[in-house]
Ligand SMILES: [Fe+2]
């Protein structure tokens with residue numbers, strides 16, 4: 527992928543759009559499960575939405591939004607605060623359906639907000655970014671995505687089983703070199 531023909535910006539926006547599409551499909555499934563009053567399924571779908579939004583929102587908040595903030599400060603601030611609100615209500619289902627009897631109604635409200643939020647980005651921020659941003663800015667946004675991908679592929683030392691090589695496990699000539 528080259529930086530200057532526009533394919534990088536198209537790929538960046540295409541990935542964000544694909545994640546939006548997946549989220550919208552899950553919103554439909556949540557609404558179906560809510561209608562069936564199957565709160566276990568509702569909670570599971572909420573967790574799946576959160577799993578998509580976790581890296582997606584970082585790319586927007588650490589990558590795209592800073593590049594747009596000078597020109598559209600109010601829009602960006604609203605979108606950031608909507609992320610917080612959406613995360614809060616969906617996050618209540620992290621360990622399964624919450625006991626709070628007001629949660630299903632609050633969830634319906636926040637799913638509506640999430641759909642509106644996605645439309646605002648797709649019809650507002652994304653087209654504006656495609657016009658306004660230059661190659662260096664797209665490269666910085668893509669670097670945020672690349673860091674997330676690299677981090678998700680990294681096995682942290684704490685997840686590894688410590689392997690200690692002691693002299694007794696080595697052959698005699700190897701022990702002599704220690
Ligand atoms: Fe967003």
Ligand SMILES: [Fe+2]
Nearest residue numbers: 582586644647
């Ligand atoms: Fe988004």
